[in-house]
Amino acid sequence: MYPIRRNRRLRTNEAIRSLVRETIISPNDFLVPLFVVEGKGVKEEIASMPNYYRFSLDLLEGEVKSLWSLGLKSVLLFVKVPDNLKDNKGTEAINTNGLMQRAIKAVKNVCPDMLVMTDVALDPYSSYGHDGIIENGKIINDDTVEVLAEMSLSHAQAGANFVAPSDMMDGRILAIRETLEDEGYTDTGIMSYSAKYASAFYGPFRDALDSAPAAIKDIPKDKKTYQMDYSNRFEAIRETEMDIDEGADIVMVKPGLCYLDIVREIKNEVDVPVAVYQVSGEYSMLKAAAEKGWLDHDAVMMEQITAIKRAGADVIASYFAKDVVKLLS
Ligand code: PBG
Numbered sequence: 001m002y003p004i005r006r007n008r009r010l011r012t013n014e015a016i017r018s019l020v021r022e023t024i025i026s027p028n029d030f031l032v033p034l035f036v037v038e039g040k041g042v043k044e045e046i047a048s049m050p051n052y053y054r055f056s057l058d059l060l061e062g063e064v065k066s067l068w069s070l071g072l073k074s075v076l077l078f079v080k081v082p083d084n085l086k087d088n089k090g091t092e093a094i095n096t097n098g099l100m101q102r103a104i105k106a107v108k109n110v111c112p113d114m115l116v117m118t119d120v121a122l123d124p125y126s127s128y129g130h131d132g133i134i135e136n137g138k139i140i141n142d143d144t145v146e147v148l149a150e151m152s153l154s155h156a157q158a159g160a161n162f163v164a165p166s167d168m169m170d171g172r173i174l175a176i177r178e179t180l181e182d183e184g185y186t187d188t189g190i191m192s193y194s195a196k197y198a199s200a201f202y203g204p205f206r207d208a209l210d211s212a213p214a215a216i217k218d219i220p221k222d223k224k225t226y227q228m229d230y231s232n233r234f235e236a237i238r239e240t241e242m243d244i245d246e247g248a249d250i251v252m253v254k255p256g257l258c259y260l261d262i263v264r265e266i267k268n269e270v271d272v273p274v275a276v277y278q279v280s281g282e283y284s285m286l287k288a289a290a291e292k293g294w295l296d297h298d299a300v301m302m303e304q305i306t307a308i309k310r311a312g313a314d315v316i317a318s319y320f321a322k323d324v325v326k327l328l329s
Pocket of ligand 1: 119121123131166167201202203204205206223278279280281
């Protein structure tokens, strides 16, 4: 039909572009990951994640208030566990006075309306840096699931709104849902890391929590027996549908950028909200390129976040959340 249809008419100036724009980013899109450490007065930068920090509980309170004032209303908590509290079974994970349990209360104390989600997996508590219990060189599924259910219950008891199992054990969503129901935590939600790939993009996160899989004889060196093979697509749909059947309220695809095909496919397939985790390595890559002056940090950040939402993300977990919201305002 050219030239009756000239597509450039809708791109003539910012007014018309903004009028027909399909994907709009707002503070409501974000879930902010927070790293928590023991101690007092600690705000330490993570070496491989420039301008991202671990906070002790006292300073976490100020950070949470500042997020709230920016319109960021949901956080996802991770804890860095001291080495002497780590073991194979993740015993510390169910300590009712553990760092995670205290962190949940600290956030709720300064900001009762902040939505608190917690990471549920054994790796920060495991002396081997794995998300499951190890026996004879293998990650044992069902015994791990029992601990994950207890861990979830203890987070709910401490006041978490949602638990977010990131371990990829089979059957954990059902076990967690049943435990929460049995104990009366019917309103505690589950955001399942449903399609979580075995990815090299998690490197900086493992620095942040000192949780990399151990290089010890007879201990698996990677997470490929539980996290998904990045060559697979159908498997992501199967994992996600099973988690919904087991009771997941929100499902997730992780990492983000390399997996937007999966995000769109799942978004088309399911009727629950889909979260996407733009992971640590994605954050660090852009920070490094920007530091070198090779990429325009803010422009690339917005392009990436918009692409994630355009692909179908209802929720975006991102270390850029604060930067994005400040840029928007
Ligand atoms: C722990 C967990 C990981 C991430 C979130 N939860 C690391 C892993 O599975 O090894 C990665 C997040 C990131 O890289 O930003 N189970």
